[in-house]
Amino acid sequence: MISLLRVVPLVVIMPSICCGTDWLRFRGSENDARSSSSSLPTHWDAETNVAWKAELPGRGPSSPIVVGDHVYVTCSSGASDERLHVLCFAVDTGEEVWHRQFWATGRTFGHPTTANAPPTPASDGERIVAFFSSNDLVCLDLQGNLGWYRGLAHDWPKAGNDVGMSSSPIIVDNVAIVQVQNQGDSFGAGIDLQDGTTRWRVPLARTASWSSPTLAPGEVRPVVIFQSVEGLLACNAATGAERWRYEASCESITSPFSSGGRLYIASDGMTALTPSQGNGSPDVAWGANQLNPGAATPVVADDRLFVVNRAGVLTCASTAEGKILWRKRLSGSFWASPVLAGQHLFLVNDSGTTHVVDITAEGTVVSENQLDGRFQATPAVADDALYLRSEHALWKIASQR
Amino acid sequence: MFRPFICWFQIAWACVVLGLLTQPCCADNVSSLVDQLRSVDVNGGGHTQAISAWQTLAQSDADQLGDILPGLDGAGPLAANWIRAAMDTIAEREWKRSGTLPLVTLEAHIEDRSRDPRGRRWAYEWLVRLQPDAADRWLPNLLDDPSLELRRDAVARVLVTARELEGEGKKAGAISAFNRAFRAARDLDQVQLIVDELKALDVEVDLPKHFGFLVDWYLIGPFDSTGGVGFDATYPPEESVELGAKLPGKSDDVSWSAHVTDDSFGAIDLNTKLGKHKGSVAYAYTEFIASEPRDVQLRLGCINANKVWLNGELLTANDVYHAGMELDQYRAKAQLRAGSNAILVKVCQNEQTESWAQRWSFQLRVCDAQGTAVLPVTAPGGN
Numbered sequence: 001m002i003s004l005l006r007v008v009p010l011v012v013i014m015p016s017i018c019c020g021t022d023w024l025r026f027r028g029s030e031n032d033a034r035s036s037s038s039s040l041p042t043h044w045d046a047e048t049n050v051a052w053k054a055e056l057p058g059r060g061p062s063s064p065i066v067v068g069d070h071v072y073v074t075c076s077s078g079a080s081d082e083r084l085h086v087l088c089f090a091v092d093t094g095e096e097v098w099h100r101q102f103w104a105t106g107r108t109f110g111h112p113t114t115a116n117a118p119p120t121p122a123s124d125g126e127r128i129v130a131f132f133s134s135n136d137l138v139c140l141d142l143q144g145n146l147g148w149y150r151g152l153a154h155d156w157p158k159a160g161n162d163v164g165m166s167s168s169p170i171i172v173d174n175v176a177i178v179q180v181q182n183q184g185d186s187f188g189a190g191i192d193l194q195d196g197t198t199r200w201r202v203p204l205a206r207t208a209s210w211s212s213p214t215l216a217p218g219e220v221r222p223v224v225i226f227q228s229v230e231g232l233l234a235c236n237a238a239t240g241a242e243r244w245r246y247e248a249s250c251e252s253i254t255s256p257f258s259s260g261g262r263l264y265i266a267s268d269g270m271t272a273l274t275p276s277q278g279n280g281s282p283d284v285a286w287g288a289n290q291l292n293p294g295a296a297t298p299v300v301a302d303d304r305l306f307v308v309n310r311a312g313v314l315t316c317a318s319t320a321e322g323k324i325l326w327r328k329r330l331s332g333s334f335w336a337s338p339v340l341a342g343q344h345l346f347l348v349n350d351s352g353t354t355h356v357v358d359i360t361a362e363g364t365v366v367s368e369n370q371l372d373g374r375f376q377a378t379p380a381v382a383d384d385a386l387y388l389r390s391e392h393a394l395w396k397i398a399s400q401r
Numbered sequence: 402m403f404r405p406f407i408c409w410f411q412i413a414w415a416c417v418v419l420g421l422l423t424q425p426c427c428a429d430n431v432s433s434l435v436d437q438l439r440s441v442d443v444n445g446g447g448h449t450q451a452i453s454a455w456q457t458l459a460q461s462d463a464d465q466l467g468d469i470l471p472g473l474d475g476a477g478p479l480a481a482n483w484i485r486a487a488m489d490t491i492a493e494r495e496w497k498r499s500g501t502l503p504l505v506t507l508e509a510h511i512e513d514r515s516r517d518p519r520g521r522r523w524a525y526e527w528l529v530r531l532q533p534d535a536a537d538r539w540l541p542n543l544l545d546d547p548s549l550e551l552r553r554d555a556v557a558r559v560l561v562t563a564r565e566l567e568g569e570g571k572k573a574g575a576i577s578a579f580n581r582a583f584r585a586a587r588d589l590d591q592v593q594l595i596v597d598e599l600k601a602l603d604v605e606v607d608l609p610k611h612f613g614f615l616v617d618w619y620l621i622g623p624f625d626s627t628g629g630v631g632f633d634a635t636y637p638p639e640e641s642v643e644l645g646a647k648l649p650g651k652s653d654d655v656s657w658s659a660h661v662t663d664d665s666f667g668a669i670d671l672n673t674k675l676g677k678h679k680g681s682v683a684y685a686y687t688e689f690i691a692s693e694p695r696d697v698q699l700r701l702g703c704i705n706a707n708k709v710w711l712n713g714e715l716l717t718a719n720d721v722y723h724a725g726m727e728l729d730q731y732r733a734k735a736q737l738r739a740g741s742n743a744i745l746v747k748v749c750q751n752e753q754t755e756s757w758a759q760r761w762s763f764q765l766r767v768c769d770a771q772g773t774a775v776l777p778v779t780a781p782g783g784n
């Protein structure tokens with residue numbers, strides 16, 4: 001019996017821990033916007049290579065995430081975007097598996113181009129944490145059962161951004177970490193995944209930020225980075241204890257990310273940082289003020305950095321020194337961040353055209369694939385499928401076999 | 402050889418017992434579990450008990466939804482979401498299992514207007530999901546419903562009728578229907594849509610009256626707010642309002658002047674009225690005549706940092722600049738007294754130079770909790 005009790009839970013959770021292609025949060029499980037998949041379709045339209053399309057009951061720029069056999073997505077609806085939705089779809093069929101709804105407890109105002117659901121959910125493979133612009137934070141298990149519900153703007157009533165907030169949570173060792181930064185109550189917080197209580201909270205500058213937190217490279221214990229227009233704050237992810245600060249004028253929308261032992265931030269163009277030799281703030285590896293990421297968070301592939309700006313100029317630079325290698329003009333404007341699978345970059349513009357760019361051929365545009373709708377969400381990639389999310393719908397793009 | 406069977410049997414039996422133990426057995430038990438959800442508080446307070454209670458409550462039969470729904474009555478916003486998640490879980494499970502829910506229970510809850518609007522809307526949405534034609538039965542009676550979500554659907558339904566009448570060339574009937582929808586509508590998008598439809602039919606409506614915008618103001622400024630000092634500074638109007646007074650302003654003496662806005666949404670453009678002044682503070686003052694004491698809400702839309710006082714009491718203070726200006730952006734509960742009520746608004750402009758950071762403007766309305774205008778007695782139709 002003892003052996004059975006050991007085996008059964010393993011069998012139950014195996015799909016989530018043995019599946020290496022989950023896409024667990026904004027820009028993927030490692031926040032690197034990369035997938036090892038080399039079998040994604042490079043051509044599609046509404047009739048071709050669309051495995052399924054699911055209409056959503058509301059709006060939102062959040063990205064889908066994929067855990068095992070299911071894809072999860074959020075949206076908001078109602079006259080004031082006050083209704084919050086978390087939905088689960090079957091990867092194979094696109095069938096809705098469950099749908100949970102909540103009432104926003106914080107401010108729901110936002111720019112007309114956004115909604116109350118810009119943050120991408122995060123998962124640890126067993127639970128989903130969904131965050132909303134109204135600073136509502138909900139934890140559900142993979143079957144849609146409530147773990148807990150927090151209204152961070154209910155707790156701190158001056159927390160709110162009437163333009164809309166887009167910072168996505170991350171999960172580190174049973175702590176959900178959120179960045180609530182605006183002109184009112186502003187803080188980074190670690191919320192206990194088990195019971196939803198606040199493990200730690202650190203004040204942040206009272207200035208609007210839409211960036212998502214990320215983990216610092218080169219740390220023995222996980223260190224979370226909060227980026228704002230005043231620079232970076234690095235905190236111990238378990239306790240919130242400050243590790244270091246880095247003062248610089250940073251962009252407020254693009255998110256910081258790590259790759260190859262470096263931390264990349266949108267500051268004076270792009271800046272690459274290396275961990276301090278001591279315990280202090282990081283050192284500047286290089287800065288490149290010609291690299292302007294606009295809203296999208298760049299992606300790194302080996303020794304190259306790919307940056308797309310709002311106007312659709314895709315720039316490839318060397319990660320060694322930030323030197324520009326080539327530029328390519330894409331059509332449209334871009335909110336969504338690019339993702340990389342195999343040798344192809346997938347870049348979705350606002351009007352639903354996904355540019356597939358071959359990074360081995362100096363930015364050759366392999367295809368431009370059109371779907372209807374407004375697109376602000378960064379794609380997700382899992383199991384040789386690309387998940388695209390427009391304002392009102394979710395698509396699974398996969399090769400027809 | 403027999404041992405594996407014993408093991409499986411024991412596990413199965415344990416599951417049955419566990420299931421029986423975790424399933425709430427009666428209304429009292431359900432009520433107790435709901436009470437534990439209603440006890441959740443800020444900063445995760447009450448979560449330990451609530452998590453356990455939720456897991457048991459969510460195992461309830463759909464027949465027990467009638468005992469759970471009243472738990473939303475008076476529930477705080479956090480607790481309401483815990484309760485809703487349990488109801489959604491129960492309802493979705495039963496719907497997938499049997500394809501139905503206890504419809505009589507749902508309809509009884511919708512019918513009872515004393516119930517919390519959130520619960521009534523929840524019941525309505527499930528009812529319509531199961532019986533789409535129920536909307537035709539219910540919506541004609543929901544135009545004045547305290548649930549703004551139910552009212553919104555009722556308005557949308559009247560709009561369909563109005564457009565059909567218009568399409569049939571029945572102009573008078575269409576106007577009548579649009580006017581009915583307009584009187585009931587509380588959501589800005591619906592109101593704007595109806596106004597456009599009526600305008601196309603040569604019918605003008607009084608939007609400030611519909612929303613309860615205050616349009617007559619005395620203004621004074623600029624006072625100094627260089628470096629943002631003005632938000633916390635106390636200038637003379639915050640001590641007392643003397644409309645004939647001349648006060649030291651940012652660079653010259655300033656005095657009160659009367660202004661009436663003709664903006665459909667009651668917006669006061671201070672750049673136009675007082676001139677463009679960065680790093681400045683302006684005050685707006687008006688009196689609201691009420692026939693009797695009553696609870697109201699003062700709802701402010703303002704793209705600048707602001708404060709609002711009613712009869713000298715500070716109702717709201719918001720140190721936020723250029724993050725949009727929205728209808729009902731800041732809501733404050735207040736109580737009017739019979740007779741004259743002094744309303745003072747402070748609007749601070751910062752020194753940002755970007756083109757999108759130049760507006761200096763506000764709008765304010767007086768309404769009830771449902772957003773229905775409360776008009777001063779001096780206004781036609783006022784209280």
